[in-house]
Amino acid sequence: MELSERKKKILTAVVEEYIRTAEPVGSKTVASTAKLGCSSATIRNELSELASMGYLEQPHTSAGRVPTPLGYRIYVNELMERHKLSLEETEEINRSLNEKLRELDHLVSNVGALASSLTNYPAMAIAASPPATISRFDLIYIDANTFIIVAMMSNNTVRNKLVRLPVSVGQDMIQRLSSVFNANFTGITEDRITPLMIRSAERAVDDTMGLTGVIASFAIEILSDSQTAEAAVYGANRLLSQPEYRDPDKAHALMSYISDADHLRELQLTDCGGGVRVLIGPENVAEELRDSSVVLAEYDMGGEAKGLIGVVGPTRMDYSSVAAKLSMIAEMLSMRLGNGAAPPPGLDNKLVIKGDSNEQQ
Amino acid sequence: MELSERKKKILTAVVEEYIRTAEPVGSKTVASTAKLGCSSATIRNELSELASMGYLEQPHTSAGRVPTPLGYRIYVNELMERHKLSLEETEEINRSLNEKLRELDHLVSNVGALASSLTNYPAMAIAASPPATISRFDLIYIDANTFIIVAMMSNNTVRNKLVRLPVSVGQDMIQRLSSVFNANFTGITEDRITPLMIRSAERAVDDTMGLTGVIASFAIEILSDSQTAEAAVYGANRLLSQPEYRDPDKAHALMSYISDADHLRELQLTDCGGGVRVLIGPENVAEELRDSSVVLAEYDMGGEAKGLIGVVGPTRMDYSSVAAKLSMIAEMLSMRLGNGAAPPPGLDNKLVIKGDSNEQQ
DNA sequence: ATTAGCACTCGAGGTCAGAGAGTGCCAATA
């Protein structure tokens, strides 16, 4: 059933006023904000119809109206004006990403922090990549008791490990280990590594010191890591600035829920169709999110790897501005990380750096 | 001034009862819990003396007594029984650390999460190491457009970066770059790298493609990273389960404060004397921590590197058990990470792994 | 179809009295 033009305007006014003030909105307020040429009595009739249609509800008989999840849905789908980011906001995102992209190893956490500070809601960042394989091993001989394993992976990440030995090992052994691993352990996923393979590699290099095992467990570790999506929340404390979470029990419940990376990974399944996805209240699958809303945006990390960046807040969320901001972040990130993309405008290197680093200890 | 035996017992009883219940403690309760052979009237007299000495206070005239920060201080220093961890608790820590130590790259975060879940308070972890230098560069030639920089650092961490080039580069160039960097950029701290050095390196290898600059900025980046202590909070949401933070404004203020890594790094300065340090209420330097308590334990990460692990909570904190748990975690970690230490009992490898890895993208 | 008017509803916030917990003091006691 189609809403009349006036109903649309009234619903919009109610939703936006409620988003702004967090107070139930009365007919008088609507009459004065949405400048339709009619009195509050007329608005009252319309409001009561909108309520019976399920778009609004009353906390109690003599209070103003509050949007229902369905009301928000209509608002998000049809009514809200697509928020235009101001030049400052766009610049802020652009500048921030340029800075952060220098250190790609903290990409996920930086983008999460950025989204949270920009929207003033807790933000989550999830980076999922298809299972990678190791495309190449290098063993760097340091001294008789030390070597470094460097593994380059199919998704163009590099991982390393420093190995200290209580016994001496020769360069030749390192050399042999390197060839065997490059011959047998590259291009395969974790489940394809069998104890049998390891034992035969051990025999092949004549290893009596367990070196093969060490390298193999490193390989298994990084392969299995590459299957687990990185996921974290940032700015969870911002939840407490929202009036709907002034009840510490509610706040605690939601915060505990979103602090668990496993719960966040469940959001991976959400299909954003490359754009922004809004999940309002009961539309969320997780019980704990049923009174809250989630806005998600997907970005392209190059290849098949996808990143998800999202924001959690009360159903009374500023959907328009949040969606615009997340969408902008996602878009700019995709541009910078996307595969065949041109060098991003802000990176003033002659070279396209697609790597980074990390520490170990 | 020395407290009488009986006063000590009474103070202890008040502190422990208050820690347990978060309710002001009355004379009657003390009379029944601390089994001194005297009536509540006697206790009342003693309580009022303890109050005038500054160890206890009353929220209002006719309420029970609550410990002052000074009262907690006496309790922590002299009265409390050193909590013995149960066998299960010890085992839990031990098992947990064994698991976590497999992936040393997430050491800080894992230890933080462990401390938080064990104590049920927010936990912070700070890992500080003295400025490191690069002890060795290896450049791995992948193909004409790609190479990996691997830098081994003086603190035995390894970092890497994958470099993609829009132009071709030869193995010989990689070779030359490697020697120049090993000759000129090892063993020095960040501030010793000058634009002049970079330019002269550029000339030495006859580099027209900016490769030298890329490697140098990588060096600068990892050297400056090594100076910044890693710091983070875990389980901040647990704050909300404490009655003293049911006021969302208080909770928000503290949470925001401890969510800022820079604030945490200030705690680095705290001297724990190798053991556990308790900071009660106003003993904290930071204004924001003045109504809260912090328990810190230091562990030895090998060499001069120190880790700090801590817990924040209300002044009404279970000091005894928290101190015992943190101390145990710190001790076990030091054993495993400490320099010349014997291989830790739980690590069932033949080899002592002192490395790990990390990803980039 | 719209509107003014009005009775009605309900929550927020204020006041008040009674209950309960705990104190401080005093006089009696060992």
Place this chain on the structure above:
DNA sequence: TATTGGCACTCTCTGACCTCGAGTGCTAAT
């Protein structure tokens, strides 16, 4: 002299009750 029972007093907490104001729903007039 230290301890104790007794008792008046103080202060908070709770629930009952009230009023105020915002907002509704309905009706009759336009």
